[in-house]
Amino acid sequence: MSFPPLAARRGVAWTAACCGLLLVAGMAGGGCTTARPSDPKRFACVTIADHTAAEVREATRAVFERHGYRTVLPGETVMVFEKPAGTGDLLLHGGWSKRGTALRAKVWLSVAGPTSYSLAVQAFVVRDAGDPAIEDERALGWTRRGAFQALLEEVREELGVTAGVGD
DSSP states (O other): OOOOOHHHHHHHHHHHHHHHHHHHHHHHTTTOOOOOTTOGGGTEEEEEESSOHHHHHHHHHHHHHHTTOEEEEEOSSEEEEEEEOOHHHHHHHOTTOSSOEEEEEEEEEEEEETTEEEEEEEEEEEETTTOTTTOEEEEOOGGGHHHHHHHHHHHHHHTTOOOOTTO
16 A cells, blocks of 8 residues: 655645634634624624713714715614715615615714714615615625724714724
């Protein structure tokens, strides 16, 4: 009986070890969940203390509008902002729609404590924006989180609030 050369046996062993490691890592991470639009705090979030809900909403509106967003829904606890998608999003998500592609930010304002509020955002790219019958809203991935976290930090700065513990 002949055996393959030592280099070939090492290659097989290395491949088997890597596959086993990937399998174990996949099973260990099986209980994790991805960010969902219903859980916006998993995308970007800040805590703002010592300001009223109205002040936080107004600062949020001002910051998003300063960055080219328009207010679509100026709600009490949920605010929605949109702006036309940039070239990168058009290339990745745009399709051939005549209605256009937009970036949509849904911002949630909730009580975090006796004198503080939590401001959280989930961002989407929307094809056929503005046509509720056919628009296609898709949550943006983690790679885009930083830009929206920066917007929320700017809201906090606008109100003169320094970063809190755990932010």
